[in-house]
Amino acid sequence: MFGELRINNIMSLTVIDFFCGAGGFSEGFRQMGFEIKYGFDHWKPAVETYNHNFNLECEVKNILDFKSSIEEIENLPNTDVIIGSPPCVSFSSSNKSGNADKSLGVELTETFLKIIAVKKHQPNSILKAWFMENVVNSKRYLQTAYTFKDLGLTDWANKNRISPLKIAIDLYENTSVINSADYGSFQARKRVISGEIIKKGKLIIPKTTHSEDGLGGKQKYLTIGKMKENFPHPFTKKSNNSISDPQYQLQIPQNQLTDHFYDTGIYKVEWKFSKYWKTNHPFMGKMSFPENKNKPSRTITATKIANSRESIIYKSEIKRIGDGEYRLPTVREASIIMGFPITYQFLGSDNNKWRLVGNAVCCSVSRAFAKIVLDEFRLTFPNNYVLNYNPKTDGIINLNNYELKTFDKPPVKNKGSRFRRHAIKDGNLTVTLSNYDIEKNPKTSEGKWFTSIQYGTGKGFPIQKVNDKYYQNLEKIIIEYKGGKEFLKYINNGFSERIGNANELQELYELQKSNTKYTEPTELVDLVQELIGKLDIENIEVEQKEIKVFEHKDKVPVKQFFALYAINKITTIANNN
Helix, strand or coil: CCCECCCCCCCCCEEEEECCCCCHHHHHHHHCCCEEEEEECCCHHHHHHHHHHHCCCCCCCCHHHHCCCHHHHHHCCCCCEEEECCCCCCCCCCHHHHCCCCHHHHHHHHHHHHHHHHHHHCCCCCCCEEEEEEEHHHHHHCCCEEECCCCCCHHHHHHCCCCCCCEEEECCCCEEEEEHHHHCCCECCEEEEEEEECCCCECCCCCCCEECCCCCCCEECCCHHHHHHCCCCCCCCCCCCEEECCCCCCEEEHHHCCCCCCCCECCHHHHHHHHHHHHCCCCCCCCCCCCCCCCCECCCCCCCCCCCCCCCCEECCCCCCCCCCEECCCHHHHHHHCCCCCCCCCCCCHHHHHHHHHCCCCHHHHHHHHHHHHHHCCCCCCCCCCCECCCCCCCCCCCCCCCCCCCCCCCCCCCCCCCEEEEEEECCEEEEEECCCCCCCCCCCCCCCEEEEECCCCCCCCEEEECCCHHHHHHHHHCCCCCHHHHHHHHHHHHHHHCCCHHHHHHHHHHCCCCCCCCCHHHHHHHHHHHHHHCCCCCCEEECCCCCCCCCCCEEEHHHHHHHHHHHHHHHHHHHC
16 A cells, blocks of 8 residues: 555546656656646556556557547547656767667657647647647657648647647657756756646746755755765665655665665676776766765666666665675666655566666656646645655666675677777877778778877868888887887886787687686777876977877877877787787
């Protein structure tokens, strides 16, 4: 039995949620006293999670079913508010570097807008407001306005004595980008919100309540550190102690808290990869590693992954070196960051729970828009948030095991996996070691290794290929600078002997580890970076006069000459052994 806080003497507005997922959008509205009537989603774990938390009996359904059936749309329950968050995966900049097919995302979004148009313009409509949430990039692929004809509603419009050319949905004036951190979320999550308060014909953006500096009567941003300070870490021993929700007036016994007391430690090869791309990316900004506890969390993603630039990584509370030294958030930590109460439950496996949480709408954002609706219709706010005070754990796969992880299955790369890594980044200038021709960009490794210089990333930026044995031309340059002799001595005595042939380097990369004889290529590049950092090399740019090594630059940081020497030495030995 849910322990719901009931609101007396308050008119309950009704809500229907499309692409409901785990229910984050609905949860914010429920907390403000709205009655959640129904949620639609095509993914079974999402529908099961939604039903579990809202005590409903919704069925799995593809939203595209409404595209060709006006009758189905008209038969939908009439509610005061319609909300929806079309799947963002095709619009996301992280999906195939922003080059994913957008057609499905557009089709789903336009089907949702079609539903809105019918419910808004139908005779005796009771619709008071609608809201749609998506990733910022989605804005580029949608029209600024949709006529009834655009939405496939020509016949319906004619039937209802409306011109098919009349604008049914206006997004131009009714779309804005918001940041969840501005509304009291533990997360800085930028999203596009479109919608409308029907009687005013426009979207009203809630006033922000938080800011980075906390000035102007606002509260300071909620930070990762604040969340973790007010919540037990995953390695806490079993007990019946009471646990407080970091956001809500909720307390439950520790033994009722699900999906938190388990080891999310990650392998060294994973966190090293993540660290490299966070702190040393060739063209994107530098990111903190591990996460900066004095700032809101970065965006929670739907994929549980450790070896990417977008991974959210914490220092482990267990003192380990290498494997397990760092960890991912637990599902419960991620759900708190998204604004879910600690009593909220997620059904399915570990990966399903991650997807449910990461795809959700931040509850603080949906709650802010729910307040706007209440305010616009001069309805009373509830004295307290409507919450489930007692977790309903029947049928839940609880991830808690209170055990330390055994690191006995290290990740490996697929056969023929591509490798690309640079030691130093100066602006967009990098000297890169790769096992494929970056300019030709084949899908797999090519059985040899390449030295190249990149002067930027993407179309229009030159790539300079550097032949093997070119390093010999650099010795007289390097030796002129402070630290040069020590660098050459290290590279040519000890370092070079740790370089295997092309096939051996590839095998070590796929295994993700060095052996007693040869060093894995990732570690080789890391060693070059560490060596250049340790030596007292002058941090200056040199003007290329006699020999123009870097063909597309006049002035080059002296450290890049050192990097080029070492990287080219690696490819020369690998390809000629």
